[in-house]
Amino acid sequence: xxxxxxxxxxxxxxxxxxxxxxxxxxxxxxxxxxxxxxxxxxxxxxxxxxxxxxxxxxxxxxxxxxxxxxxxxxxxxxxxxxxxxxxxxxxxxxxxxxxxxxxxxxxxxxxxxxxxxxxxxxxxxxxxxxxxxxxxxxxxxxxxxxxxxxxxxxxxxxxxxxxxxxxxxxxxxxxxxxxxxxxxxxxxxxxxxxxxxxxxxxxxxxxxxxxxxxxxxxxxxxxxxxxxxxxxxxxxxxxxxxxxxxxxxxxxxxxxxxxxxxxxxxxxxxxxxxxxxxxxxxxxxxx
Amino acid sequence: xxxxxxxxxxxxxxxxxxxxxxxxxxxxxxxxxxxxxxxxxxxxxxxxxxxxxxxxxxxxxxxxxxxxxxxxxxxxxxxxxxxxxxxxxxxxxxxxxxxxxxxxxxxxxxxxxxxxxxxxxxxxxxxxxxxxxxxxxxxxxxxxxxxxxx
Numbered sequence: 001x002x003x004x005x006x007x008x009x010x011x012x013x014x015x016x017x018x019x020x021x022x023x024x025x026x027x028x029x030x031x032x033x034x035x036x037x038x039x040x041x042x043x044x045x046x047x048x049x050x051x052x053x054x055x056x057x058x059x060x061x062x063x064x065x066x067x068x069x070x071x072x073x074x075x076x077x078x079x080x081x082x083x084x085x086x087x088x089x090x091x092x093x094x095x096x097x098x099x100x101x102x103x104x105x106x107x108x109x110x111x112x113x114x115x116x117x118x119x120x121x122x123x124x125x126x127x128x129x130x131x132x133x134x135x136x137x138x139x140x141x142x143x144x145x146x147x148x149x150x151x152x153x154x155x156x157x158x159x160x161x162x163x164x165x166x167x168x169x170x171x172x173x174x175x176x177x178x179x180x181x182x183x184x185x186x187x188x189x190x191x192x193x194x195x196x197x198x199x200x201x202x203x204x205x206x207x208x209x210x211x212x213x214x215x216x217x218x219x220x221x222x223x224x225x226x227x228x229x230x231x232x233x234x235x236x237x238x239x240x241x242x243x244x245x246x247x248x249x250x251x252x253x254x255x256x257x258x259x260x261x262x263x264x265x266x267x268x269x270x271x272x273x274x275x276x277x278x279x280x281x282x283x284x285x286x287x
Numbered sequence: 288x289x290x291x292x293x294x295x296x297x298x299x300x301x302x303x304x305x306x307x308x309x310x311x312x313x314x315x316x317x318x319x320x321x322x323x324x325x326x327x328x329x330x331x332x333x334x335x336x337x338x339x340x341x342x343x344x345x346x347x348x349x350x351x352x353x354x355x356x357x358x359x360x361x362x363x364x365x366x367x368x369x370x371x372x373x374x375x376x377x378x379x380x381x382x383x384x385x386x387x388x389x390x391x392x393x394x395x396x397x398x399x400x401x402x403x404x405x406x407x408x409x410x411x412x413x414x415x416x417x418x419x420x421x422x423x424x425x426x427x428x429x430x431x432x433x434x435x436x437x
Contacts, residue, residue: 073409078418080409146407156408171389174404178381186370190363192319233406244403254400256411258421261397267411268398275405279395 006138006249013134013246016111042209056125059098063132063148066090070147071140075252083146087153095150100203104129104144105151105239106196108181109188116189133239134246141247141254145233145240151202152233155225162229162272170274173235181238196238229272297386301379308375312368316360319367325360328353 034041066086073082094103102123107130114122133144145152165173184196197203201218204210224231233240256267256276268276316322320342327343330336332353339347346356400411412418 070407074407078409078412078421080413083407083409141402141407142405143407146409152406171385175378175381175385179378182374182377186315186367186374187318190316190319190366190370230406234404247405248403250402253402254405254407256398256400256415257417258415259417262416263397264416265398266414266416270411270414272410273404273406273408275401276411277395277399277401279397280392 002249006251009246009249010135010138013131013138016115016130055098056102056123059094059102060125060128060132062093063129066148067132067136067143070143071136074143074146074254075140078258086147087149087156090148091150091153091157094148095154095202095206100150100200100206101197102126102129103151104133104149105237106194106200108238108242109184109194109196112185112188113191117191120191134242137243137246137250139251141250141252142240142243145243149233150206151200151237152230154202154205155222155230155232158222158225159229159272160226163227164274165228170234176235177237177241177244180236181241184238201232229274234273297383300382301376304375304379305372306375308371308373308378309368312371313364315371316364316367319360319363321356322360322363325356328356 066089069086070083073079073086094100102125107126110122110126111130113120133148136143180196184194187193187195199214199217201214201221204214205218205222221232263279265278268278317326324342324346327336327340328346331339331343
């Protein structure tokens with residue numbers, strides 16, 4: 001059953017990515033010249049307009065390299081320090097240097113628009129950013145979240161005294177990423193707004209530019225993130241909703257213990273994201 | 288299998304949310320620039336607002352007919368109603384599956400990683416005594432106490 005689901009999801013990712021027609025990122029029109037008003041185009045916009053193709057290639061290569069490094073650290077090296085190092089490097093590169101764009105989270109909308117609007121050509125770098133973490137999750141689980149995503153890493157950096165979210169709260173909140181995913185697909189398919197990008201709480205922090213209310217929302221998430229592990233990732237991220245599905249059929253599975261479990265419970269105590277399932281006793285299993 | 292009121296509500300939830308979504312579609316369609324523009328132009332034509340916005344000025348200067356704009360906006364509203372109904376079905380299915388998953392009793396004799404939720408951060412490795420033994424064995428040193436809790 002798991003292998004069948006794996007095959008179906010792999011084909012679905014491939015078809016989705018290939019149907020959205022990849023377009024070369026080229027600068028067709030130079031930036032306007034504001035000689036009369038002497039307006040200065042913000043640096044972060046100007047830099048993104050220069051050499052878009054070369055940047056796309058570099059971004060994709062960095063994504064592949066960091067994904068490969070994370071997979072090695074998690075499954076073969078089995079080292080938290082390695083994962084931390086990769087994730088901090090990605091925070092600096094994809095977050096503060098590339099200012100959070102292109103990112104897989106927002107790519108959902110581009111792919112959706114490419115599927116519903118034949119006149120919209122999705123840049124190939126966006127297709128790559130959408131597909132690479134999903135395909136990796138089919139083989140290795142949510143390695144993108146743990147080692148690459150800058151949105152997750154910035155929350156990890158501020159994590160201080162994690163508290164366990166009670167099940168009665170965590171389970172309903174776990175529905176929100178799927179609702180957000182559906183809403184994002186709806187608004188993108190109708191060519192209205194890209195809500196994921198418009199309401200991304202951390203991109204204004206990466207760019208040090210944006211509406212005040214989004215700075216406040218981002219600050220709120222970081223404040224909450226000091227006590228609740230990765231609140232955006234667990235309770236809102238729409239790409240995480242997709243990874244949640246694909247990771248369940250992954251070929252290789254994360255295991256805390258390298259061999260047998262001695263049922264000490266230390267892993268459950270240590271996990272700030274409530275990702276460890278406890279053993280059930282016989283009475284509970286029979287209910 | 289016993290059919291409880293809760294099971295009936297869960298089964299009907301996608302249809303209920305689809306209906307709610309269908310009626311909410313008209314409101315959500317206002318987020319589309321052409322629908323918002325059509326509303327504004329309609330208010331200007333009816334004389335209910337004074338002046339023009341930048342968008343309505345551009346529209347009038349473009350030479351497009353108002354009827355074309357209204358037709359386009361109506362088509363977008365129809366698409367939104369269908370889309371929000373589908374969103375309602377999606378949300379209903381997600382809630383149903385979550386409820387079924389939460390009610391399911393699976394048997395586990397040891398601690399396992401929830402593959403769908405695990406973020407592959409590797410924090411748990413350094414707390415596992417078996418992992419620490421493996422490190423100690425490979426490095427030749429005695430196992431150290433785990434660091435501060437994550």
